[in-house]
Amino acid sequence: MIGGAQGTGVDSSANIFARAAAMAGLYVFGKREYYSNIKGEHSYFSVVLSESPVHSHMDEVHLLATFDSETVVRHAWEVVRGGGIIYDSMAVGEKISKIPTLEKIVLERVLSRLSREGLGDTVGDVLELAKRSGVALYPIPYMELLKKIGEVIGEKQLSALSRMTNVVAVAASFTILGLPMSALEKAIAQVFRAKARVVKSNVEAANATREYVSRNFLDTFPFKPTVRPTSRQRLFIxxxxxxxxxxxxxxxxxxxxxxxxxxxxxxxxxxxxxxxxxxxxxxxxxxxxxxxxxxxxxxxxxxxxxxxxxxxxxxxxxxxxxxxxxxxxxxxxxxxxxxxxxxxxxxxxxxxxxxxxxxxxxxxxxxxxxxxxxxxxxxxxxxxxxxxxxxxxxxxxxxxxxxxxxxxxxxxxxxxxxxxxxxxxxxxxxxxxxVNIDRGLLHTTWDPSKGEYKRFAFTQDGISPRVALGTPNGIFWNTGDEHDEYGHISEDPTIRDKMMEKRMRKIEVADAEIPDSERVILHGNPDAPNLVLSWGSPKGAIIDAIDYLESQGLHFAFAQIKVLHPFPTRFIQSLLPSYKKTICVEQNYTGQLMTLIRARTGHLVDHLICKYNGRPFSFSELRNALEEAVLKGTPRIVTHAGA
Amino acid sequence: MVSFRTAVHNDWCPGCGDFGILSSIQMALAELQIEPSRVAIFSGIGCSGKTPHYINTYGIHTLHGRSLPFAIGAKLANPTLTVLAVGGDGDGLGIGAGHFVNTGRRNVDFTYIVFDNGVYGLTKGQASPTLARDLKTKSLPRPNINDAINPIAIAVAAGYTFIARGYAYDTRHLKELIKKGIQHKGSAFIDVLQPCPTYNDITTKEWFGGEDRIVDGKPLPRVYKLEDEGYDPLVKSADPDEASRKKLEAIAKSFEWGERIPIGVFYQNPFIPSYEERIAARIPSYTRSPPALQPIADKNNRPIASIDDIFEEFLV
CATH class of the missing domain: 3.40.50.970 (Thiamin diphosphate (ThDP)-binding fold, Pyr/PP domains)
Structure with missing residues (x-):
């Protein structure tokens, strides 16, 4: 995880870090959290590195790279035993209450936790508590290091140097994780591609940081990913x-x-x-x-x-x-x-x-x-x-x-x-x-010998030939009023019936034509007793969670519904009876997919796992929630992870 | 001459000013010899919204207040079309006021004609944005509590580059204004005084015509033509100071109301680049190959855009 004040380069450092890791051959998933603010509020990126494809973020933090005290105070608690925290060694004496952007509720939570542990009220005390729970500390004197780098690259301006703080944090992370510096150099070159001088200074800064970290800290970080160089290129997007x-x-x-x-x-x-x-x-x-x-x-x-x-x-x-x-x-x-x-x-x-x-x-x-x-x-x-x-x-x-x-x-x-x-x-x-391009019944010309053009001509499937404005012989009208085949206003009840039926028939046709394979994707173990139903971005965390649970002996199939309207009613109806337990996973309060499934199929899904605190499902919490739904039978589970 | 009429029954009230505007548009298009299928007319909601149904061109009767965004979308997608928008003063200056103002910032090459009658006719005569305060038209339960806005002055401030006012019962004059508006390269705004015989019993045809003030046995019309009095609306150089002076003159003229009401061209500036020209400055192929005329697939229905170069920035 990389965090700092908004506008200080959190985005670009996470971007460099994740790209570099991907260039080293790892699969990468990055999640970005930020306030509705331009500068000053806390923002962070959580990046998951994996030797195999990864689709979601996790709650556990293994290495926390910070630019500011606020990130230490907010996230030190999420670092697992054996993990590490990179921080500015000059900031340890700072009083937590002096961090202006920390909400009162967070401040009180942190101070009471520290006082319970008999600790004081500074950033150093938060780090001390982390250390007690087995977290390795990596203090880096950012400014001192940057000044030395400045001497090498001939840059004296502090403002210019401090812009490279993020590269220092990234290079320190890379060194601790044992990742190849060549990949980092390549990523720096790609991100700053237009500015050769910036690339050069940042590479110098990265190398100086690697030297500093290797000289001052033991190489004992236990969560190093295994890097297998690959020649196959992917996109990081x-x-x-x-x-x-x-x-x-x-x-x-x-x-x-x-x-x-x-x-x-x-x-x-x-x-x-x-x-x-x-x-x-x-x-x-x-x-x-x-x-x-x-x-x-x-x-x-x-x-x-x-x-x-x-x-x-x-x-x-x-x-x-x-x-x-x-x-x-x-x-x-x-x-x-x-x-x-x-x-x-x-x-x-x-x-x-x-x-x-x-x-x-x-x-x-x-x-x-x-x-x-x-x-x-x-x-x-x-x-x-x-x-x-x-x-x-x-x-x-x-x-x-x-x-x-x-x-x-x-x-x-x-x-x-x-x-x-x-x-x-x-x-x-x-x-x-x-992919292919299907323009449907778009006609680029209209031959009047085929008859007068009618934009809303009644047809078997409700779909009428379409021409663009400007097409010779194709003049048509549109109106928000109910209309006849030409597009002129009509309040005639027979025309109303026919036009409503024409328009709505198109959805019946879409329902008949769009294949099930395009509308619902089945993941996981098809023979499992449990079926997860979801839509949209929870997909990644669900796949990672059921993949993990499969190895723990809990089996899930997962139906990802992609076409929500027209709803794949027949397919879902045929699917549901094959499973003992059905679970909807979605990020809202009311269970909107659950409601829709009930409306369309008459089936009441057994469990709802939902979340509405504004942070996406993590792999970790879905793993726990799915387990709870199946083992304890909890009908409604609300999850709360995220900062 | 090509006919721009349709067979659709026209259900406006007898004597409605809209008829004059309709025939002026039809005559203007015919005299400019524009092929009917090259024209698209967009309208909003209300009596004036029905106008496109009576004209034999592409006619898009849109939502209340939204004719301008539709018209602009179509024009920018295919700038070879002649695009007009029509609508009432409630439609364009009330619910659609945001679009009216922001359209001035773009100077898209099209013509916008407002049927300005001071009332919401189709909903039985409520006060509209151009009805003066304290006037009590026929169906108002109380006199109008709001002040009127000045469409010409707003158009000047918003940045329209051709601004005129016509009178629905002087169709020859209005037709010429519409022709000039269509020929002007940029956004043309034409405010048309359009008596509503059913709900506006104050600013009536008779009132505009001065039938309440007989001089030498003849009515003394309130409406007069700017060009008859030597008013020169045209900006003749790219000098912004000249444009500012002309704008101030136009605004001053636009507040003349009551005893004498000017019609004609208030302001015209041919030196402001159209939105299409601004796009073409960024996308050189825009003029030759605007969005609607670009091929997007080959004969096997495969996409023809290549994003390989763009991938460079994402490759890892």
Whole structure:
């Protein structure tokens, strides 16, 4: 774990550390926690390194790298026996009560714990207590070391030097963990690639730190990962970047957004990469004309109402269009989503859920919008709702979202969440050859000899031929009012019936066409007596937990539901009777998937493991909760881990 | 001449000012000889929201107050289209005011026509944002408690680069304004005085026409044309000081109301880059290959975007 005050390089140091470990051949999972604040509040990254693929974070900390006293005070308690704490040796005398950003409740908890142990009220006392419980201490005189490094690289300015504190902490961690410095140098070079001088100074700082740590501490750290060099490259990527790349590959060429945490990162990334290469396709004339370049227009709108409606306007012009938002922004989009449903506009809403209701926990995690995204809006209209379980899925699901949207001419809500958005993970390189583009019944021309064009023509499956604005002979109308086949207002009861049925039939068709294998993924032991049901980002912790429990003799299958609407009713109905115990795992208070399963299948799931404190499920707590559900039969288990 | 009429029954009240605006739009498009399928007209909610159904072009009757975001999305996705937005003053200056102001910041090349009648007609005549305080139109239970806003002055402050006012019963003049708005490269805003014969019994056709004040046996109209009095709205250089001076003149003119009401072009600045030009400055291929016209898949339905270069920053 790496922690410090927001704005002091916690992100970049965790990024360097995790990348370097991945470059050394390890699998990496990183989880980021931060306050709704620009500078000063506490933030931390927890990074799990593993010789085999890893999908979640854990509560236990093995090595804690700190830049400031607050991180020591908050997290020293989480370090396991045999683990270690890296800290600024100059800060041990600091009084805990002088840390301004420590909430009173945390301060009181820490002081009373220390006084129970007969200790004082300084940072040093927290470290002393850690030492008593078998934690190794690694005091580093950050400033002194940095000044020495400054002499070597010819930098006297303290502000410039202190910017390298994070590299010192990372290099110290790397040394203690016995990881190869060559990987660290490579990661530094990649992260600071544009600035050769910065790369050089940081590499010097890393090497000086390694020397200092090897000279001053015994090489006895017990949790060293085994490094097996690999020639196969992977990606180390965040959820928001993964979705952004998915949009580029999917052919999304118009994206709108209004700034909101945690969704904006995706749009900002897209704007930064608004021009990209096209693969060599000699038979596409347009591609040649474009000198092999494609582009996406990203518009920052005045609010989320404009964002959804601009995206719909663009979609009417024939482009694959999307908007990305989080809870409060989605609230504002619901009317626009209804218009898209009513007018059969294919538009994708990428929804990064965060702690609600209202402003809620703006930088923290929750899965609170499942029911809302399926049922939100006045009246009834067709839509598709899908959820990704991890960063790799997010890439491929993004492309599916556009295919569903165009094939069924409906708005698609792609559910993600804060945990997935801000986590980073090593994944296999995305393979664009695995995906296809399905534009459905989009016609680029309309031949009038086939008859007059009717945008909402009644068809067997409810899906009508679609043309873009500007197509000769294709003039059509849209209206939020009920309408006839041309799109003109109609209040005729017969037309109303037929149009409602036409629109809603598309979801029945989607339900019939989308294969079960795309809608539900089965993990774990298929012959197990227990079935876990979940959706979205708990996937990683569930997989890691049931994998561990399997080795302990407790067997679980895990159904990850990816298409939440239309709900895979037949498949889940056929699945449920095969298991003795069913357990829903999700990050909300009410058990929204549990409610949905009951509504769709009539089946009452036996147990609910839920969490709503804003921190994602850890491997450790799910392991314990699943055990409790099965062994003790507790019907509702609320977990609380995380800082 | 190509017809821009449709067979849809028009259910506006007899004598409604909307008819004049509708025919002005139809005439403007016909005279500019724009192919009907190259035009998309977006509207909001209310009587004016029905306008697109009566015009033979692509017609998108959107949500209350939201015509501008839809119109802008379509225009930016395919800038080769001629895009218009229409809506009432409640739609654009009340519920849609945020979009109205922010649209001025972008200068997207399109034309926005507001049907300005001071009331919410379709919901039976409540006071709208342009109704003056203390006026009590026919169906108000009490006189209007809010002040009126000044659409022209807001448009100037927001950054629209073509700002005009028309009168629904002077269709030849209004048609010319709409033609100029469409031809202007950038966001054109046209506020149209549009008497509502059913719910606004104060600022009526007769009132605008001055039938309450007979001089020499003839009514003395309140509405007069800026161009008849030598008013020059055009900014002639890229000098920001000149633009500021013209803006101040436009704002001053926009507060003239009551005995004399100006119509015509208040302000026009051809020197502000359009949003499309701003995008093209970042994305050179934008003009040739805007979002809606880009190929995204090959004939085997495989994506054609290559993200291999982007992977560099993520490879480990």
């Amino acid at each position: 965040s959820g928001t970047s993964s979705v952004a790349l998915g949009k580029i590959v999917a052919g999304c060429r118009f994206q709108t957004y209004y700034p909101i945490t945690p969704a904006s990162d995706e749009s900002v990334y897209l704007e930064d990469h608004d021009t990209f290469n096209l693969a060599d396709h000699p038979h596409i004339e347009e591609a040649k004309e474009l000198d092999g370049k494609g582009s996406i227009v990203v518009v920052q709108s005045e609010d989320e109402i404009a964002a959804i409606n601009m995206a719909s306007g663009a979609a009417l012009a024939g482009v694959r269009a999307a908007t990305a938002t989080s809870g409060p922004g989605f609230d504002l989009m619901v009317e626009g989503m209804g218009f898209a449903g009513m007018n059969e506009i294919p538009v994708v809403i990428t929804l990064y859920q965060r702690g609600g209701p209202s402003t809620g926990l703006p930088t923290r995690h929750e899965q609170g919008e499942l029911i809302y995204s399926i049922f939100g809006g006045h009246g009834e209209f067709p839509r598709i709702v899908i959820a990704s379980g991890d960063i790799e899925e997010a890439f491929y699901d993004t492309i599916k979202a556009f295919n569903y949207a165009e094939r069924y001419q409906v708005p698609v809500v792609h559910l993600l969440d804060k945990a997935l958005a801000n986590s980073t993970m090593t994944v296999e390189i995305f393979d664009s050859n695995r």
